[in-house]
Amino acid sequence: MNEQYELTILMPCLNEAETLAVCIGKARKYLEESGVNGEILIADNGSTDGSQQIAEDNGARVVNVPEKGYGAALIGGCNGALGKYVIMGDADDSYDFLHLGPFVEKLREGYDLVMGNRFKGGIEPGAMPPLHRYLGNPVLSFIARLFFPCKIGDYHCGLRGYNRESILKLGLVTTGMEYASEMVVKSTLNHLKIAEVPTTLKKDGRSHAPHLRSWSDGWRHLKFLLMHSPNWLFMYPGLILFFLGLVLTVILSLGNIRIGSVGLGVHTLMYSAAAMMVGFNLVMFSLFVRSYASVTGFIPTESKLDRWLEDISTEKGVVIGLLLFLAGIIITIIAFCIWGNTGFGGLSPENMMRITIPAMLLIVVGIEVIFGSFFIGILHIRHK
Numbered sequence: 074m075n076e077q078y079e080l081t082i083l084m085p086c087l088n089e090a091e092t093l094a095v096c097i098g099k100a101r102k103y104l105e106e107s108g109v110n111g112e113i114l115i116a117d118n119g120s121t122d123g124s125q126q127i128a129e130d131n132g133a134r135v136v137n138v139p140e141k142g143y144g145a146a147l148i149g150g151c152n153g154a155l156g157k158y159v160i161m162g163d164a165d166d167s168y169d170f171l172h173l174g175p176f177v178e179k180l181r182e183g184y185d186l187v188m189g190n191r192f193k194g195g196i197e198p199g200a201m202p203p204l205h206r207y208l209g210n211p212v213l214s215f216i217a218r219l220f221f222p223c224k225i226g227d228y229h230c231g232l233r234g235y236n237r238e239s240i241l242k243l244g245l246v247t248t249g250m251e252y253a254s255e256m257v258v259k260s261t262l263n264h265l266k267i268a269e270v271p272t273t274l275k276k277d278g279r280s281h282a283p284h285l286r287s288w289s290d291g292w293r294h295l296k297f298l299l300m301h302s303p304n305w306l307f308m309y310p311g312l313i314l315f316f317l318g319l320v321l322t323v324i325l326s327l328g329n330i331r332i333g334s335v336g337l338g339v340h341t342l343m344y345s346a347a348a349m350m351v352g353f354n355l356v357m358f359s360l361f362v363r364s365y366a367s368v369t370g371f372i373p374t375e376s377k378l379d380r381w382l383e384d385i386s387t388e389k390g391v392v393i394g395l396l397l398f399l400a401g402i403i404i405t406i407i408a409f410c411i412w413g414n415t416g417f418g419g420l421s422p423e424n425m426m427r428i429t430i431p432a433m434l435l436i437v438v439g440i441e442v443i444f445g446s447f448f449i450g451i452l453h454i455r456h457k
Contacts, residue, residue, distance in 0.1 A: 076155060076156065076157045076237075077112075077155040077156075078110050078111045078112050078155050078156040078157070079109055079110045079111060079156060079157050079158060080104075080109050080110070080111035080112075080156045080157070080158050080159070080160065080177060081111060081112050081113075081114050081154035081155060081156030081158070081159045081160075081237070082100045082103075082104070082111060082112070082113045082114065082159075082160050082162070082170065082173070083114050083116060083147065083150045083151065083154060083159050083160065083161045083162075084096060084097075084100075084113070084114070084115050084116070084150075084161070084162060084163065084164040085116045085118060085143060085146035085147050085150065085161070085163065085164065086115050086116065086117045086118065086120055086124050086128070086146070086164045087117075087118040087119065087120055087124075087146070088120045088121060088122045088124060089120070089122075089124050089164040089165060090120075090122040090123055090124050090127055091278060092164060092165050092166040092277065092278040093115070093124050093127050093128060093131075093164050094127055094130075094131050095166050095278065096162075096164045096165075096166055096170055097113055097115075097128065097131040097132070097133050098131065099169075099170040099171045100113050100170040100173075101113060101131075101132060102171060103170055103171050103172070103173050103174075107173075107174060107177070109177060111156060112133075112134060112154075112155055112156060113132070113133040113134065114133065114134050114135075114136065114150055114153065114154055114155075115128040115133050115134070115135045115136070115150075115164070116136055116138050116146040116147060116149050116150030116153070117135055117136070117137050117138065117146075118138050118141060118142070118145070118146040119137075119138075119139065119141065125137075136149060136150060136153040138150070140248060141248070142248035142249045142252075143248075143249060143250050143252055143253075144245070144247045144248040144249055144250070144251065144252025144255070145248040147161055147252060148245060148246075148248075148252070151237060151240060151241065152241075154237055156237065157236070157237060157238075158177065158180045158234055158235070158236060158237065159234065159235055159237050159240075160173055160176050160177075160232070160233070160234040161231070161232070161233060161234075161235075162231055162232040162233075163231045163232075163277075165277035165278065166275075166277055166278040167200060167231075167274055167275055167276065167277040167278075168189075168231060168232040168272070168273075168274065169232070169272060169273050169275075172272075172273075173234070175187075175270040175271075175272075176189070176232075176233075176234035176270060177234070179234070179268045179270060180234050180235075180236060182268075183266060184236075184266045184267065184268040185235060185236045185239040185240070185260060185265035185266045185267065186233065186234075186235045186236075186239075186240070186256065186257070186260045186265055186266070186267045186268070187233060187234040187235065187267075187268045187269070187270060188225050188227065188228075188230055188233045188257070188267065188268070188269045188270075189227065189230040189231075189232040189233055189269070189270060189271070189272035190225075190226050190227040190230060190269050190270065190271050190272065191227055191230055191272060191273065191274040192226060192227055193226065193227075193269075193271040194271035194272040194273045194274070195271075195273045195274070196273075196274045197273070197274060197275040197276055198276075199276045200274045200275050200276045200277075201274060202287070204287055205287065209287065209291050210227065210228070210229055213228060213229065213254075213291065213294050213295060213298070214226065214227060214228040214229070216295065216298055217254065217257065217258065217298055219305070220298055220299075220301075220302040220304075220305050221257075221258055221261045221262065221298075221302065222261065223257060223261040223267060224269075225257055225267065225269055226269060227269070228253070228254060228257055229253050229254070229294070230253075230272065231253065232272050233256075235256070235260075239260075239265055240256065240260075242263075243256075243259045243260065243263060245259065247297065249290065249293055250290040250293060250294065251290070251293040251294050251296075251297040253294070254294045254297050254298060255297060258297070258298065258301055259301075262301075262372055262373045263373060301371075301372055303358075303359045303362040303363055303366075303372075304359065306359075307355045307356065307358040307359035307362065308355070308356060308359035310352075310355055311351075311352045311353065311354070311355025311356035311357075311358070311359065312352065312356060313352070314348045314349070314351055314352030314355065315348070315349050315352030315353055315355075315356065316352075317345075317348060317352075318345045318346065318347070318348030318349035318350075318352060319345075319349055321337075321341065321342070321345035321348075322342060322345045322346055322349060322430075322431060322434070325337060325338070325339070325341055325342035325345060325427070326342065326427045326428075326430075326431055327427075328427075338423065339422075339423050339426040339427060339430075342426065342427065342430055343426070343430060346430050346431070346433070346434045349434060349438075350434065350437060350438065353438055353441065354441070357441065357445045360445070360449060361445075361448060361449065361452065364449045364452040364453055365452050367453065368452060368453060368454075368455060385449075386450075387446045387447055387449070387450035389446075390442055390443070390445065390446025390447075390449070390450075391442075391443050391446050391447075393442055393446075394439045394440065394441070394442030394443035394444075394445075394446060395439065395443065396439070397435050397436075397438055397439030397442060398435070398436055398439030398440060398443070399439075400435045400439070401431075401432045401433065401434070401435030401436035401437075401439060402432075402436065404428060404431060404432035404435065405429070405432045405436070407428065408425060408428045408429050408432060411425070411428070412425075
């Protein structure tokens with residue numbers, strides 16, 4: 074679709090008859106006073122209260138988006154926008170459509186995504202529930218900054234501007250409230266230029282309950298962040314468990330240890346071996362996800378680990394797995410010989426477990442490496 078305007082002011086709408094005309098009026102006043110060549114676009118998500126007619130009567134253009142969801146409405150609106158830049162904001166009269174200048178200035182400077190920050194601009198009393206203001210938003214924003222190298226302070230601000238072409242190239246797909254996180258995460262992963270400007274938030278003008286569902290939508294945001302960060306979901310916890318288990322397994326295989334008044338023996342050895350196996354499985358899950366991502370492109374794959382995965386072959390993985398498996402078999406044979414020297418009679422369980430547990434560990438990990446290598450090879454198969 075050819076660009077006909079510099080700016081599209083996009084509002085998702087689901088039964089916003091009470092506030093829609095006010096929001097359109099403020100957006101139109103901004104366009105008139107600023108001289109920006111723009112349009113006002115309403116992405117209607119199936120309103121039944123006459124919102125579509127209200128929008129048209131107030132000079133806005135309406136695109137109907139049949140697929141339900143906040144993200145679906147915004148994706149449909151972005152596809153239908155005629156502006157080079159898009160500024161999106163809710164149609165509940167909580168965001169300030171009169172002062173969009175800072176967003177436009179940053180977009181003109183070449184930024185691909187310009188986020189509003191309500192905590193810097195000011196939040197009117199009662200505009201944001203305490204659960205969102207002091208727990209949900211700060212926690213999810215902190216996790217997002219931890220997982221992804223982005224300094225955005227307010228990850229979930231609904232007032233934001235973007236270069237339409239740049240955002241369309243990201244191929245955003247989430248249809249719910251997690252769309253807000255997807256836009257920032259994928260912009261960060263794809264190295265788009267991101268800026269943040271202060272904005273205000275006031276209590277919305279609707280009499281009905283908001284569409285946001287605190288716990289379910291919060292979980293969808295968190296789930297999205299985790300599923301797009303295999304390092305934090307799988308790799309880092311896996312490495313911690315594996316190396317902690319490895320240290321304890323090596324030490325306890327040589328004998329009991331005492332830390333203060335606490336004695337650690339073969340029972341701890343068994344749990345340390347379990348920690349190693351769980352940790353190893355988590356690391357393998359991380360490699361599976363990255364292999365899948367390298368083919369599907371659902372997250373960019375540019376790290377040294379990703380390049381190493383591209384270079385390593387199924388054959389190399391099978392050889393490594395076989396060596397680990399054979400090492401476990403050899404230790405098992407040694408244990409069998411020790412048993413045979415006693416005439417296959419009774420043995421000290423504590424002494425034998427120091428041999429058999431590491432042997433079992435090597436056998437299990439070796440088998441997992443062999444079949445995991447085949448699975449990674451399958452994930453790398455490219456097909457039309």
